[in-house]
Amino acid sequence: MSRSYKLRGEKNFQWRGMDVSRIENLSDIVFALVLALAATQSIPKSFDELTGLWRDALSLAACFGLIIFLWRTHHVFFRRYDLQDSAVSTLNAVLLFLLLAYIYPLMFMTEFVVKLYTGGFSAESPPSNVLTFAQIKWLYLIYGGFFAAVFGLFALLYAHALRHADEIGLNTRERVYTRYEVEFAIGVLALSVLIIACAFALPTALSPFVGMAYSLMGLVAWVCGMRAESRLKPEET
Amino acid sequence: MSRSYKLRGEKNFQWRGMDVSRIENLSDIVFALVLALAATQSIPKSFDELTGLWRDALSLAACFGLIIFLWRTHHVFFRRYDLQDSAVSTLNAVLLFLLLAYIYPLMFMTEFVVKLYTGGFSAESPPSNVLTFAQIKWLYLIYGGFFAAVFGLFALLYAHALRHADEIGLNTRERVYTRYEVEFAIGVLALSVLIIACAFALPTALSPFVGMAYSLMGLVAWVCGMRAESRLKPEET
Amino acid sequence: MSRSYKLRGEKNFQWRGMDVSRIENLSDIVFALVLALAATQSIPKSFDELTGLWRDALSLAACFGLIIFLWRTHHVFFRRYDLQDSAVSTLNAVLLFLLLAYIYPLMFMTEFVVKLYTGGFSAESPPSNVLTFAQIKWLYLIYGGFFAAVFGLFALLYAHALRHADEIGLNTRERVYTRYEVEFAIGVLALSVLIIACAFALPTALSPFVGMAYSLMGLVAWVCGMRAESRLKPEET
Amino acid sequence: MSRSYKLRGEKNFQWRGMDVSRIENLSDIVFALVLALAATQSIPKSFDELTGLWRDALSLAACFGLIIFLWRTHHVFFRRYDLQDSAVSTLNAVLLFLLLAYIYPLMFMTEFVVKLYTGGFSAESPPSNVLTFAQIKWLYLIYGGFFAAVFGLFALLYAHALRHADEIGLNTRERVYTRYEVEFAIGVLALSVLIIACAFALPTALSPFVGMAYSLMGLVAWVCGMRAESRLKPEET
Structure with missing residues (x-):
C-alpha cells in the first residue's frame, strides 16, 4: 500500500485486497478455463490446415478480448473493496455461471462474423445456412x-x-x-x-x-x- | 481480522485462514475444473443448435448450483479453522475424488430431469429408453x-x-x-x-x-x- | 509458525513456506489438470451406461490415489524448505512433464487391471487382445x-x-x-x-x-x- | 526478503513481489492449461498404442520445454518488479493470447519434426503429404x-x-x-x-x-x- 498507484493500483482508488482470496482464486480459474475452452482445437494435420487457423485465431481474439475485459472489471472490483461476504460470493457465482454458459454461444457468434467478413462463406455454403x-x-x-x-x-x-x-x-x-x-x-x-x-x-x-x-x-x-x-x-x- | 464480519467472514466465526493454502488452491482448481467439465460442449453450428442450448444451460445451472454449494461449505470450513494437517488433507482428497467421479453421473441426472420437465422427450424417444x-x-x-x-x-x-x-x-x-x-x-x-x-x-x-x-x-x-x-x-x- | 504442528505442519519439521509461491501454484494447477484429464469421460446416455461407470470410478480412484500421493510429497517438500531457486524450478518442471506424459499410460494400466479383476473381459475380447x-x-x-x-x-x-x-x-x-x-x-x-x-x-x-x-x-x-x-x-x- | 538469494531469487535482483498477484495467478493457470492442452491425448487401447506414445512424449517434451522457458521469463519479470498497472496487464493479456493461439501450431511443428527424425514417415505417407x-x-x-x-x-x-x-x-x-x-x-x-x-x-x-x-x-x-x-x-x- 505504501507503493505508488502508478505501479500497482489506480489513481482514484487505494487497493485494499492484497492477497488473492479464494473467491478470486476460483474466479481466476474459471476465467482461464473459459479462455482455454475458447482456444480448444484439434492439431492441424497438414500445412493447409495450419494456415487455415488464422480465422480461428481472429475469432479467439474477439472472445479473448471480451473475457479479459470482464476479468479486469472483476479484478478491479475485488482489489478495490476486498469484499468476501455472502452477497458478493453469490453474485460472483452467478457471473461465473453466465461465463460458462455463454462461452459456446460467444464462439458461435465470433466465428460467424469472422467468416462473414473474411470471405469464408461460398455459394455452396452461404451464410443463410447458418443464420x-x-x-x-x-x-x-x-x-x-x-x-x-x-x-x-x-x-x-x-x-x-x-x-x-x-x-x-x-x-x-x-x-x-x-x-x-x-x-x-x-x-x-x-x-x-x-x-x-x-x-x-x-x-x-x-x-x-x-x-x-x-x-x-x-x-x-x-x-x-x-x-x-x-x-x-x-x-x- | 480487524475488519467487520459484514465484509469478510461470518457473524459466529472469526476467520483464521487468511492466505489461501495449497490444499485450498488444489481444491479450488478441482472445483473449477469440475464446473468446466460440466460446461464442456461443442460450438453450435447453426441458429437452431444455438437456440437448442437453453436446455444444456438449465442442466448446467443445476450442476453449477450444487457444486458451488459444496465449494462454499468447503471454503467456510478452511477459513474458519485454517487446518492443514494430514487428516484434513486426506478427507479433502476423498472429497475431491468424489467430485471428479460424480460429475458425469450428475450431468446425466440433471439432463434427464430437464428434458423430462421441458418436453424434451417424444413418442419416438420416450424417457423409458433412458430410464x-x-x-x-x-x-x-x-x-x-x-x-x-x-x-x-x-x-x-x-x-x-x-x-x-x-x-x-x-x-x-x-x-x-x-x-x-x-x-x-x-x-x-x-x-x-x-x-x-x-x-x-x-x-x-x-x-x-x-x-x-x-x-x-x-x-x-x-x-x-x-x-x-x-x-x-x-x-x- | 506460532501454531501447533498438530494443526498445520509436521512433528519433525517447522514449515517455512507460508504463502503459495508461483512454482507451487503452477504445479498445483498441473496436478489438478492431470486429475481432471484422468476423470474426463462422456456423459452416460442411459441407465446401463451410468451403472457401467463403476469400473471407471475404480480406475480413476487408483490414478487419483497415486497422483495425490505425489502431490503431498511435493507439497511437503515446498512447505518444509520454501526453496524457489533455479535448480528446484528445473527439477520441478521435469516432474510436471513426467506427470503430463504419464497420465494416459497410467490410465491404460489401471483400466486394464480393474477390468481384469472385475471380470470385464470375455471370451470374445480376452485380455490378450490388449496385452x-x-x-x-x-x-x-x-x-x-x-x-x-x-x-x-x-x-x-x-x-x-x-x-x-x-x-x-x-x-x-x-x-x-x-x-x-x-x-x-x-x-x-x-x-x-x-x-x-x-x-x-x-x-x-x-x-x-x-x-x-x-x-x-x-x-x-x-x-x-x-x-x-x-x-x-x-x-x- | 531477509533470506539468501541462493534459495529464493537471483544474484542481481532483489525480489519485490512476494505474494502471487491475480495477474500472475491468471497467467499461471493459462500456462498450465496450455501445457495440459499439449498433453491431451486419448487413452491407449492396446500395448501397441501404449508403446507408440513415445513419439507423442518427445513432441510434448519440446512444447513443454518452450512453454516452461516462457513461464520462467514471465515469473522472473513479475517477481523482480511486482508491477500490476494497466500497461503490464494489457501486455500480459496479449502474451496469454499468443500462447493460446499458438499451442496447436506448435504441436503441429514438434510432431512433424519428431516424426521426421524418428522415421515416422513411410513411402506411402511421405512428409511431403504434410509439408x-x-x-x-x-x-x-x-x-x-x-x-x-x-x-x-x-x-x-x-x-x-x-x-x-x-x-x-x-x-x-x-x-x-x-x-x-x-x-x-x-x-x-x-x-x-x-x-x-x-x-x-x-x-x-x-x-x-x-x-x-x-x-x-x-x-x-x-x-x-x-x-x-x-x-x-x-x-x-
Whole structure:
C-alpha cells in the first residue's frame, strides 16, 4: 500500500485486497478455463490446415478480448473493496455461471462474423445456412441479454460496496467513483435493453445495424464521468 | 481480522485462514475444473443448435448450483479453522475424488430431469429408453450415496476441528457452532440413508416422490440450530 | 509458525513456506489438470451406461490415489524448505512433464487391471487382445521407469535442500529427516531398477508377480527410519 | 526478503513481489492449461498404442520445454518488479493470447519434426503429404513471427519497468540488468525478423537450414552481457 498507484493500483482508488482470496482464486480459474475452452482445437494435420487457423485465431481474439475485459472489471472490483461476504460470493457465482454458459454461444457468434467478413462463406455454403436475416433479432436477445445480465451483476456488486462504504472506509473520492461504476453499469444495462427492443421493433432489414448502438457505451461513460466530476467539485472546495 | 464480519467472514466465526493454502488452491482448481467439465460442449453450428442450448444451460445451472454449494461449505470450513494437517488433507482428497467421479453421473441426472420437465422427450424417444420406473430406486442409491458420503466427510472434518478446539483457539460460541455443523452433517447423512431405504422398501410407483424428503434438510438445520441456541444460552448468562 | 504442528505442519519439521509461491501454484494447477484429464469421460446416455461407470470410478480412484500421493510429497517438500531457486524450478518442471506424459499410460494400466479383476473381459475380447504375457516385462520398464524417475527427482530435490541446510536454517532433527528423505527416495529408485531387472531376467510366467516386490517400499522406509533414529540419538544426548 | 538469494531469487535482483498477484495467478493457470492442452491425448487401447506414445512424449517434451522457458521469463519479470498497472496487464493479456493461439501450431511443428527424425514417415505417407519444401519459408513467418511477437512483448515489459525504475526503487545493478533484458529481447526480435527475411530471400533448398541461425541467441546474450558489464564497471569504481 505504501507503493505508488502508478505501479500497482489506480489513481482514484487505494487497493485494499492484497492477497488473492479464494473467491478470486476460483474466479481466476474459471476465467482461464473459459479462455482455454475458447482456444480448444484439434492439431492441424497438414500445412493447409495450419494456415487455415488464422480465422480461428481472429475469432479467439474477439472472445479473448471480451473475457479479459470482464476479468479486469472483476479484478478491479475485488482489489478495490476486498469484499468476501455472502452477497458478493453469490453474485460472483452467478457471473461465473453466465461465463460458462455463454462461452459456446460467444464462439458461435465470433466465428460467424469472422467468416462473414473474411470471405469464408461460398455459394455452396452461404451464410443463410447458418443464420437468416429474420433470426438476427433473436441474437440481439441472446447476446444483449448476456451483456445486460453481466452489467446488472456489476451494478449490484458496486451498489453493495457503496452501501458498506463506511465499513470499508472509502474516502469521498472513492465513494464518488464507486457511484460512477454503479451508474455506468446501469447505463450499459439500459442500452442493452434498448438495443433488444429496437431489434424487435425495427424492420428486419435494419436489424444488423442496431448493434452499432453499442458504440454509445462511450457516451454513457462520458455522461457518468461528468456527473462524478460535478459531485466531486463542490466537496473538494 | 480487524475488519467487520459484514465484509469478510461470518457473524459466529472469526476467520483464521487468511492466505489461501495449497490444499485450498488444489481444491479450488478441482472445483473449477469440475464446473468446466460440466460446461464442456461443442460450438453450435447453426441458429437452431444455438437456440437448442437453453436446455444444456438449465442442466448446467443445476450442476453449477450444487457444486458451488459444496465449494462454499468447503471454503467456510478452511477459513474458519485454517487446518492443514494430514487428516484434513486426506478427507479433502476423498472429497475431491468424489467430485471428479460424480460429475458425469450428475450431468446425466440433471439432463434427464430437464428434458423430462421441458418436453424434451417424444413418442419416438420416450424417457423409458433412458430410464425405467424400476431403475429409479438404484438412482437413489447412487445419488443418495454421494450425498451421504459428502456430508459424512464434512461431519468428520468438523468433528476433527471440534477435537482440536483448544489448539485452534475457538471461543464458546465457535465451539457450539462447530458442533452444530457436525450434527447438521450427520443429520443430512442419516436423511440420505433413510431416503435410500424408503426407495427400496416402498412400491416402485412411489419411488419418484421419495426424493422430496430432501426438503426435510431445512428441518434438520432448524433442529440443530435450536440445539445450538439452547447450548449457548446458559453459557452466556 | 506460532501454531501447533498438530494443526498445520509436521512433528519433525517447522514449515517455512507460508504463502503459495508461483512454482507451487503452477504445479498445483498441473496436478489438478492431470486429475481432471484422468476423470474426463462422456456423459452416460442411459441407465446401463451410468451403472457401467463403476469400473471407471475404480480406475480413476487408483490414478487419483497415486497422483495425490505425489502431490503431498511435493507439497511437503515446498512447505518444509520454501526453496524457489533455479535448480528446484528445473527439477520441478521435469516432474510436471513426467506427470503430463504419464497420465494416459497410467490410465491404460489401471483400466486394464480393474477390468481384469472385475471380470470385464470375455471370451470374445480376452485380455490378450490388449496385452500378452510376453509384453508384461516391457510394462515394468515403462512404469518402473516412471517410478524410478519420480523418486530420482525427489532424491535430487531433498539432496539440494540438505546441501543448503545452513542457509535454510535447518536444525539437527530437520537435517536428519531431510537425509532420511534422500535415502528413502534413493531406496525406492533402486527397488524400481531391481524390479525392472528381475522382470527381464526371470521367466515370462513369473513376470506378473515381480510387481509385488513394491511392497518392499515399507521395508525401505523402515531401514531409512532406523538409520535416522540412530543418527539422532547420539546428537540428542 | 531477509533470506539468501541462493534459495529464493537471483544474484542481481532483489525480489519485490512476494505474494502471487491475480495477474500472475491468471497467467499461471493459462500456462498450465496450455501445457495440459499439449498433453491431451486419448487413452491407449492396446500395448501397441501404449508403446507408440513415445513419439507423442518427445513432441510434448519440446512444447513443454518452450512453454516452461516462457513461464520462467514471465515469473522472473513479475517477481523482480511486482508491477500490476494497466500497461503490464494489457501486455500480459496479449502474451496469454499468443500462447493460446499458438499451442496447436506448435504441436503441429514438434510432431512433424519428431516424426521426421524418428522415421515416422513411410513411402506411402511421405512428409511431403504434410509439408512441401516450398512451404517451409511460410513456417518461418508463422513461428518466427511468434518468437518476434513474444520477445517484442518482453522488450516492452522490461522497458516499462526501466521507465519506472525510480518508483520501483531499483538500484544501479538492477537498472543495468533491466536494460540488459530490454536489449536481449530486442536482439532476439531482430534475429527473428532477419531469419524470416533470409527464408524468403534464399533459395528454397537452403530454407530448412535458416533456422539454425537461432543458435545466435547465445551470441546476442553474450553481447548484451558485455554491454551490461561495461556499464556496471565505471559506476562501481
